[in-house]
Amino acid sequence: xxxCIFCKIVSGDIQxxxxxxxxxxxxxxxxxxxxxxxxxxxxxxHIDSVNMLIVDDxxxxxxxxxxxxxxxxxxxxxxxGYRLIINTNADAGQTVFHIHLHLLGGAPMKNPMG
Ligand code: 5GP
Ligand code: ZN
Numbered sequence: 001x002x003x004c005i006f007c008k009i010v011s012g013d014i015q016x017x018x019x020x021x022x023x024x025x026x027x028x029x030x031x032x033x034x035x036x037x038x039x040x041x042x043x044x045x046h047i048d049s050v051n052m053l054i055v056d057d058x059x060x061x062x063x064x065x066x067x068x069x070x071x072x073x074x075x076x077x078x079x080x081g082y083r084l085i086i087n088t089n090a091d092a093g094q095t096v097f098h099i100h101l102h103l104l105g106g107a108p109m110k111n112p113m114g
Contacts, residue, residue: 006098010044019074024060025067027103036106037075037082041068047099050088068103077105 009016009028016028019039030038041064047053053061065084072078082105087094 004046004096004098006040006042006096006100007046010042020067020071022067024063027067027071030102034102035083035104035109037077037104039068039071039075039103041071041101041103042098048097049094049099050086052099064101068101071103072105075105081105083109 005014008014009018010026016026018026018028020027021044024044025041026044027039027041030040043057043060043064045060047057068084069078072082082103085102085104086099087102
């Protein structure tokens with residue numbers, strides 16, 4: 001996707017504060033952090049949202065969660081805890097239409113789930 005900001009971070013076309021990458025995923029710090037640690041884990045291939053997932057994507061989505069777990073440990077927030085969020089479409093406030101897993105932690109969460 002040529003006009004997708006997260007595809008451009010994955011490809012290196014624009015600067016991202018990348019904390020981890022492998023063949024399937026890239027993880028980078030959110031530009032507008034909502035917590036002391038706020039990292040986005042994205043698939044390297046473009047998928048608009050959870051609504052566009054297919055069965056073949058299941059290993060990839062599982063890998064995103066394992067990646068999040070490893071990064072939480074790397075960031076030193078695994079023990080105290082963290083929150084993983086995927087927003088889908090308008091009611092959830094999705095603003096970037098390249099699926100991404102938010103990893104939030106580093107302080108007790110204040111906001112309610114909904
Ligand atoms: P959403 O609201 O779609 O779930 O989350 C999109 C997230 O992407 C937001 O937290 C926003 O701060 C972050 N974001 C938007 N543009 C950029 C960017 O260019 N670089 C980085 N690192 N994060 C971005
Ligand atoms: Zn994309």
